[in-house]
Amino acid sequence: MPDRPRREISRRDMLKIGGLAGAAIQVGAVAGVAVHAGQNHHSYGGWESFEGNTQFFDRKSHLMTGPAYHRVGATRRPSRHTEYIFGRARRLHLALHGEADQPPTWKPEDGLKKLGEPLAGFYDKHPDLLALDLERETKLNPQSKLHRSKYAGYFELANAWSEGWADVFYHYPPKPSSPPSESDYEGIRKEPLTAKSPGHAAQLIKQVAHLYGASLVGIAELNPDWVYDVDVQGAKPGPFEVPPHWKYAIALGVPHEWDQMLSNPAHGTSYDAYARSRIAAARLSVFIKKLGYPARAHMPPSSYDLIIPPILVDAGIGEQGRHGFVITPELGANFRAAVVTTNLPMETDRPIDFGVRDFCNRCKICAEQCPSGSISHAETNQGMETRGYRHWEINQTTCFNFWATAMGPTGCRLCIATCPYSRKNNWVHGMARSMSLHDPTGLADHAMTWMQKSFFDAPGAEAYLPPPDGRFAGYRPAPKWLDIENWFDVKVNNPQNGDHR
Amino acid sequence: MSATAWIWFVMGALSIVILLSAHVWMQDFGIRMNWWKWTLMVIWYGFLNFTLALPMTLVGEGESFAALRIFFLLVVVAVILGVGFWRLIAAGRKPSSR
Amino acid sequence: MGARKLIARFTLLRINKIGFGLVMLVFVTIGLTVGALREGANHTDFLRQAFPQVDRFKPLGNDVYSIHTSTSPKESHRYTAWAASDGYAGPLKVALQTDSTGRITRILFIEQHETPSYFQRVQDQGLFETLVGSNILESGTVSKNFDAVSGATRTSTAFLDAAQKAGGKIAATVFKRDAPQSQRPHLYIGIPEIIVLALFAAAFAGMHTPSRMARRIRWLSLLLGLLVLGFAFNRPLNLVFINRLLMGYWPAWQSHLYWYLLAGAIILVAFINGRNPYCTWICPFGAMQECLGLVGGAKFRIPKRAHRSLQWLQKGLALGAVTLGLFFRNPSLSSYEIFGTLFDFIGSAFQFCLLALVMITALFVPRPWCNTLCPIRPLINLVRSLATRLKMVFRRS
Numbered sequence: 004m005p006d007r008p009r010r011e012i013s014r015r016d017m018l019k020i021g022g023l024a025g026a027a028i029q030v031g032a033v034a035g036v037a038v039h040a041g042q043n044h045h046s047y048g049g050w051e052s053f054e055g056n057t058q059f060f061d062r063k064s065h066l067m068t069g070p071a072y073h074r075v076g077a078t079r080r081p082s083r084h085t086e087y088i089f090g091r092a093r094r095l096h097l098a099l100h101g102e103a104d105q106p107p108t109w110k111p112e113d114g115l116k117k118l119g120e121p122l123a124g125f126y127d128k129h130p131d132l133l134a135l136d137l138e139r140e141t142k143l144n145p146q147s148k149l150h151r152s153k154y155a156g157y158f159e160l161a162n163a164w165s166e167g168w169a170d171v172f173y174h175y176p177p178k179p180s181s182p183p184s185e186s187d188y189e190g191i192r193k194e195p196l197t198a199k200s201p202g203h204a205a206q207l208i209k210q211v212a213h214l215y216g217a218s219l220v221g222i223a224e225l226n227p228d229w230v231y232d233v234d235v236q237g238a239k240p241g242p243f244e245v246p247p248h249w250k251y252a253i254a255l256g257v258p259h260e261w262d263q264m265l266s267n268p269a270h271g272t273s274y275d276a277y278a279r280s281r282i283a284a285a286r287l288s289v290f291i292k293k294l295g296y297p298a299r300a301h302m303p304p305s306s307y308d309l310i311i312p313p314i315l316v317d318a319g320i321g322e323q324g325r326h327g328f329v330i331t332p333e334l335g336a337n338f339r340a341a342v343v344t345t346n347l348p349m350e351t352d353r354p355i356d357f358g359v360r361d362f363c364n365r366c367k368i369c370a371e372q373c374p375s376g377s378i379s380h381a382e383t384n385q386g387m388e389t390r391g392y393r394h395w396e397i398n399q400t401t402c403f404n405f406w407a408t409a410m411g412p413t414g415c416r417l418c419i420a421t422c423p424y425s426r427k428n429n430w431v432h433g434m435a436r437s438m439s440l441h442d443p444t445g446l447a448d449h450a451m452t453w454m455q456k457s458f459f460d461a462p463g464a465e466a467y468l469p470p471p472d473g474r475f476a477g478y479r480p481a482p483k484w485l486d487i488e489n490w491f492d493v494k495v496n497n498p499q500n501g502d503h504r
Numbered sequence: 505m506s507a508t509a510w511i512w513f514v515m516g517a518l519s520i521v522i523l524l525s526a527h528v529w530m531q532d533f534g535i536r537m538n539w540w541k542w543t544l545m546v547i548w549y550g551f552l553n554f555t556l557a558l559p560m561t562l563v564g565e566g567e568s569f570a571a572l573r574i575f576f577l578l579v580v581v582a583v584i585l586g587v588g589f590w591r592l593i594a595a596g597r598k599p600s601s602r
Numbered sequence: 603m604g605a606r607k608l609i610a611r612f613t614l615l616r617i618n619k620i621g622f623g624l625v626m627l628v629f630v631t632i633g634l635t636v637g638a639l640r641e642g643a644n645h646t647d648f649l650r651q652a653f654p655q656v657d658r659f660k661p662l663g664n665d666v667y668s669i670h671t672s673t674s675p676k677e678s679h680r681y682t683a684w685a686a687s688d689g690y691a692g693p694l695k696v697a698l699q700t701d702s703t704g705r706i707t708r709i710l711f712i713e714q715h716e717t718p719s720y721f722q723r724v725q726d727q728g729l730f731e732t733l734v735g736s737n738i739l740e741s742g743t744v745s746k747n748f749d750a751v752s753g754a755t756r757t758s759t760a761f762l763d764a765a766q767k768a769g770g771k772i773a774a775t776v777f778k779r780d781a782p783q784s785q786r787p788h789l790y791i792g793i794p795e796i797i798v799l800a801l802f803a804a805a806f807a808g809m810h811t812p813s814r815m816a817r818r819i820r821w822l823s824l825l826l827g828l829l830v831l832g833f834a835f836n837r838p839l840n841l842v843f844i845n846r847l848l849m850g851y852w853p854a855w856q857s858h859l860y861w862y863l864l865a866g867a868i869i870l871v872a873f874i875n876g877r878n879p880y881c882t883w884i885c886p887f888g889a890m891q892e893c894l895g896l897v898g899g900a901k902f903r904i905p906k907r908a909h910r911s912l913q914w915l916q917k918g919l920a921l922g923a924v925t926l927g928l929f930f931r932n933p934s935l936s937s938y939e940i941f942g943t944l945f946d947f948i949g950s951a952f953q954f955c956l957l958a959l960v961m962i963t964a965l966f967v968p969r970p971w972c973n974t975l976c977p978i979r980p981l982i983n984l985v986r987s988l989a990t991r992l993k994m995v996f997r998r999s
Contacts, residue, residue, distance in 0.1 A: 015528055022525015025518040026549070030556055032511060037557040039508075041564020131737075134703060371728040376735045401735060431561045456727070457947050458570040464728035479566070573954075580958045587965045588897040 040429045048428035049218035049258035049334050055210065057218035060332035062319050062355050065440075071316045071354035072323075078391030081310055083231040085125040088399040089305060094122055095136050111137060135400040143407040150410065150469050156495035158270065158411040160487040161263075165272035165412035172278070172304055176285040179237030179299070183246040183308075186237045187297035187344075195295030198348065205349040211290055212255055216283040218338065219256035219331060221318030221352045225249050225344060228390065230309045248297045249344040251351065254311070254318040255283050256331065256338040259419070261427055262482035264337050267420040268374070268405075268467055269477035269499065270485045272412035276339035277303035284341035296347040303339055311340050313392075319352040322359035326369040326378050326418035327397045330359045332436070335424030357440055358448070359424070363395070365445070366452045369418040372478070374467035375405035378418060408468065410475045410498070417467060420478040423455050474498050522549075535597045544589045548582075555582050623984055626921055630848060633928030665768075666775040669699070681776050684712055685767030690756035691715040691842045691934035692851040696764035700772055704739040709765060715851075717842065717934040719948050720754045727751050729758060738769030739779055754948075789856040794837050795863060797830045798884070802867040805883035809875065820882070824889035832886030836945040839864055839880060839978055841923055845933035848924065868982060872989035878982050881972060887941050888972055891964040898965025904973065912974045920977035939977065 040046070049057050083090045098109040098118060115123045115133075126133040155162075179186040198204035205222055212220040227245040235243040257279040258264075263271045284300040291298035301307045312329050315321060320340070321331035328336040332355075370378040377398040379387070387396040406414050419425055426432040438447040466476035475498040483489050488497070526545065530537050555578040559571035659667040659682070669680040684697040692715035699708040709730050714721065724730075729751050751758050773779045801823050808819040831837045843861045846853065855862055864880075871879045881888055894900075904912065923936035940957040943949030949957070956975075963970040972979060 015532075018521075018525050018528050019532070022522045022529065025521040025525065029515055029518050029522065030553060032515060033553045034556045034560045036508070036511060037560035038564040041561040041566075043564075131703075131705075134705075370732075373728070374731075376728075376731050380732055398735070427565065429561060429565070431558060453947075454574075458573045459567060460569055461726065463726045464731040576954065576958060580961055583962050584894065584897060584965065591897070591899060 041431075043429065046427040046429040047261045049338065050260070053214050053216065055213040055220075057213070058220065058333060060357075062332075062352070065332075065355050065357045066319075067354040067356040072313070073393040074391055075388050075393045076391040078228045080228060080230055080232045081390060082121070082125075083233050084121045087231070088403050091122065091125070092136065092139070092403060096140060098122070099140055132400050135404055139404045139407050143404055146469070147408055150408075154410055154475065154496050154498050156493065157487065157497050157499075159493075159495075160490070161270040161272065161411045161481065161485050164263075164485065165274045168272065168274035168278040169304075171282065172274075175282065176288075176300065176302075178306070182238035182243075183235060183249070183297075183299055187246070187248060187299045189292070190289070191292045191297060192295035195347075201348045201350040204347055205351075208253060208287070208291070208347070208349060212253065212283060212287050215286040215290075216257060216279050217255035217287075218258055219254075219320050219333065221254045221315070221320040222349050223252050223254065223314055223317035223319075223351050225252040225309075226313070226317065228392075229313050231307070235308050236306065248346040249299070250346040251344065251349055252309075252314045252318065253287065253343040253345065253349075254315050254320050254340055255280055255287070255342070256315070256320055256334070256340045257283065258334045258338045259416075261337065262479075263485055264416070264425070265420050265479040266477040266481045266485065268409050268415040268417045269411045269475055270481040271416050271420070271477070273304070273339065273414050273416060274412065280339050280341040281306075284343050288343050288345075291343065291345050291347055294347065296345050298343055298345040298347075300341060300343050302341040309342065309344075311342055313394075314342050315340055316354055319355045322354075322356065323394055324359055324369075324422065324424070325363040325367065325384075325395050326373075326422065327395055328419060328422075330363075330422065330424045332357050332440075333428075335426060336419045336422045337425040361445055362424075362439065362448050362452075365448060366423060368421050368423060368452065368455060368461075372417060372421045372461055372464055372467075373402075374415070374417065374464050374473070375401040376464070377402035377405070410469075415467075417478055421461065423452065470498055474500075533594065533597060535594055537593075541593045544593060548586055548589050551578075551585060552582055555579060623987060626924075626984060629921060629925040630928060633925045634849060636929055662775050664771050664775045666771050668776075680707065681772050683768045683771040683775070685764045685771060686713075687760040687764035687767065688853050688857065689714060689716055689760040690720070690754075691717060691937075692846060692932070694757070694760045694764055696761060696768055698738075698765055698768040698772065700738055700769070704737045704773065704777060706734050706736055706738060706765075706769070709733055715932045715934055716754075716757045717937060717942070719950055719953070720757060720942070720946075723948055724751045724754045724757050724761070729761065733762075733765055738773050739777060789859065791859065794831060794835045795860050797826065798837075798860060798863055798867070801827055801831075801884045802871070802879060805879035806871060806874075808883060809877060809879065823883050824886075824892060827884045828886045828889035828893070831884070832890065832941075832945050836942055837864075838886050838939075838941040838945075839868075840939050840941055841927065841937040841977055842933045844981060845924060845927040845937070849928055849931060849933065851933065869985060869989070872982075872986045873993065876986055876990045876993075878979070878986060880982060881976075881979050885972075885978075887939075887944065887976075888969060890944065891960070891969045891971060894961060894964040895968050900964070900966060900968045902966045904967065909973070913980075916974060916976065917980045919975060920980040923977050924981075940971070 045051055051057060081087065084094060085091050099107055101107045109118050115126055117123075118126070181189075198207070208222070209220045225245075230245045230249070233242050234240045257276045259271065259273075259276045263275075265271075281300075281302040281304075284302045288298040288300040299308070301309055301311070312323060312327070315329040316323055321329040324330040324336060326336065329340070330336050331338060364383050367380055370380045375398075379396065381387075384393060384395045387393060389396055402415070409415055424436075426435075435451050439451065442448070461478065462476040466473045469475060477499070480486075480499070487493060487495060527537070535541075555575070558578065559575035562568070562571035562574065658670040660670060661667050662681075664683075665685065666681060666683040669682055679702040680699055682697055682699045684695055686693045686695045688694070693713065694716065695711065695713040697710045697712050698706060699710075701707050716724075804819055804823045808816045808823070811819065837860060843858075843865065847865070853861075868878075868880050871877060919938075923938060926936040927933055938953070940949060940953050940960065943953040943957045944961075960971045960975075967973075
């Protein structure tokens with residue numbers, strides 16, 4: 004019987020080898036599953052469902068204990084003509100270049116007085132902003148025109164995709180044709196339906212808002228300090244009182260498509276999320292009217308009677324970040340918001356605290372990458388005061404001036420892309436988020452900020468600038484589907500490859 | 505059952521084979537195993553899987569350079585951990601005559 | 603073995619020792635002279651390279667120039683000035699450009715010797731752009747937006763200092779304003795300075811105590827060095843400071859007290875008992891390798907013959923690195939050590955690969971880096987043999 008022991012040994016060896024092979028297969032399979040987890044389109048958060056699964060963060064357990072922002076002085080409503088950068092830029096542009104076929108009404112040599120109020124008074128107080136605004140009008144815009152003639156071809160596909168989203172801005176919903184006291188009541192149900200309780204009303208509104216396309220929904224009582232001072236839409240130009248029926252603000256948020264978002268400021272656009280949140284808000288305002296309550300939608304790109312970010316904070320959608328955008332637990336800073344004002348009685352949400360304040364004090368990645376240096380590097384937002392409130396301030400004017408030099412679709416959005424919170428929803432980033440949330444010492448935040456800075460490439464602030472200083476870089480390369488050379492036989496100057504013909 | 509569910513099912517089955525095999529390996533090495541030694545082994549094997557899973561997920565996301573850097577870092581840690589754990593586990597072993 | 607052979611080997615050893623010292627001295631002298639001859643280029647040349655669109659720089663004195671382009675040859679709306687400060691690895695010169703309101707529009711380096719990967723990190727983190735947009739006439743605004751890059755504090759602060767000086771020159775010359783005074787280097791004694799003195803004291807005491815006690819002191823000292831001089835502050839002795847001293851970029855003692863203490867203590871101990879306290883007792887990178895050796899056992903010994911040739915390789919590397927640095931007048935150029943790679947996680951891809959290799963080898967071989975590649979040990983040994991020789995000379999006379 005010499006065979007037996009040998010067979011036993013071979014069985015044993017089989018098991019030994021089998022175990023090794025099994026481990027190899029298992030490790031290999033884990034690697035394969037991991038690649039899939041990285042590519043998986045289910046991880047493109049905020050776009051996966053219309054059922055509200057997109058708002059998965061447990062906000063009730065992370066309510067803000069202190070105030071969401073500090074009142075540090077006398078408060079007032081924001082000025083639509085001067086502080087609102089687009090309002091101011093448009094006014095100055097019209098003065099310098101004339102409306103339609105009209106001749107210009109002002110040139111810098113005329114002196115400030117001739118510019119007329121409200122710009123004259125504002126620029127008198129802020130000569131630095133006048134210098135920046137003039138730099139944009141006289142130097143950056145013409146320079147950008149030159150660049151466009153050279154490089155626009157490379158961004159044509161990105162622009163086409165962006166324009167496809169933008170088209171809705173001109174058609175839906177129509178501009179209000181009368182003041183809030185009339186237009187907010189247009190098409191309203193005669194007898195308002197009374198909800199069983201404010202809680203019921205809030206739940207219904209949220210359900211419907213999700214179905215209309217909003218990834219995130221929150222409700223707050225409207226603080227009148229967030230409403231612009233003059234020119235309410237649909238009414239004659241001039242100051243206006245905050246309408247009494249603007250009692251509640253329903254805040255909605257929709258993310259940008261993730262891959263193009265990461266390619267900012269080159270191939271990304273604002274308009275995809277703008278259009279989606281705009282339509283959701285417009286639909287929701289009609290829905291509320293049909294319940295018998297007045298409603299007005301305040302929507303991107305410019306149909307606003309109020310400023311949005313503080314409302315997002317009030318409604319517990321997220322916390323304000325260093326870059327001025329609101330950061331949410333689900334989507335980071337990658338989302339665009341709209342607001343519906345109404346007097347339908349609803350249970351309101353509370354501001355949340357998931358550690359953004361401390362994180363932003365420490366991280367500073369957005370400030371380091373910002374091509375125009377518009378984001379503060381300060382240790383905290385102590386000492387930053389806007390209209391009586393303390394919060395993170397950015398230099399809107401230098402930011403907007405960079406828009407004038409960037410190529411691709413209008414704007415920059417680099418800070419959204421670089422923000423460590425703006426990451427997809429796979430297990431890696433999920434783990435990072437949950438570590439950040441549950442670590443009271445701040446060590447996890449520190450480690451992860453360090454990891455992004457040490458392991459993840461970033462082109463660096465200068466690379467986003469126009470040639471010769473930069474190369475119109477994006478934080479990440481364009482996704483394949485936005486790369487024009489991938490689909491069409493065209494000859495383009497690719498500035499990102501240093502193609503400066 | 506979806507494809508991923510099958511993968512996890514097979515992975516679970518494989519884990520049993522690996523554990524049984526580890527038991528035999530250790531016997532042949534002449535190492536007497538106990539609970540903390542098993543724990544160390546499982547921790548290390550888990551870390552090995554993590555060492556691959558984290559960079560590969562980043563590769564899937566298109567962050568290959570970050571993946572490569574993190575992979576190198578994790579591999580060095582895994583080797584150091586592996587050698588350290590092995591010395592703890594193999595301390596005082598008596599190679600069997602088998 | 604015959605006595606003659608023994609004597610022959612002994613003299614060969616002596617010749618080797620003296621020879622290395624002599625070769626070192628010759629190379630250092632050649633490097634220094636050639637390097638010094640290469641220095642001293644014209645600053646407007648640098649400015650011209652930095653601002654290629656510019657037609658003409660009109661000197662206004664005090665290193666300030668007004669900038670004239672072909673579109674506006676007569677009048678100037680922009681000004682530039684340069685100033686220097688003391689960086690990590692030598693002088694750091696910065697050129698600053700402002701517009702007619704004093705707002706900074708561009709910042710450029712016209713000379714720097716910083717360790718490339720550290721400089722890269724500072725550049726990547728957008729430090730230089732943080733000052734763009736601030737106004738040199740408003741006091742405090744230049745430094746307000748400023749935040750030193752962690753791991754490269756010396757480079758960051760030197761940059762800020764140089765930029766402020768350059769801004770001050772423009773403010774004074776063009777705008778006739780008093781610029782905010784830049785600070786004189788002030789003496790700062792912190793944890794690293796205290797720890798390094800304590801560790802040297804411990805090492806010196808340890809050298810003269812019985813071996814069992816000495817072993818404990820050594821481990822304590824190594825661990826403290828690893829934590830404080832390694833991970834907390836990243837201050838192991840490296841080629842940069844040695845090169846600086848050799849090429850005459852002697853930094854202000856107030857701001858570089860730590861390095862002077864370190865170098866001074868090594869020389870002092872070499873004179874007192876001719877030994878090397880740093881590598882065995884203090885070096886944080888050595889401590890790291892010994893810790894790994896503890897984990898892995900580190901039972902493998904390098905064979906004697908191989909060890910001897912490896913030592914020659916080590917000496918050659920040290921000599922080559924110092925000469926190269928001197929030749930190019932750049933203290934950090936040839937600093938190939940991997941200390942910062944471990945402690946600050948900053949380095950080239952090559953350095954990271956080397957670090958991984960060294961760390962894994964250290965599990966099995968005692969102190970592989972120290973015994974084969976490190977340039978510091980041969981240099982300290984040179985100091986030691988010089989010290990004993992000098993002592994002998996003194997004693998004879």
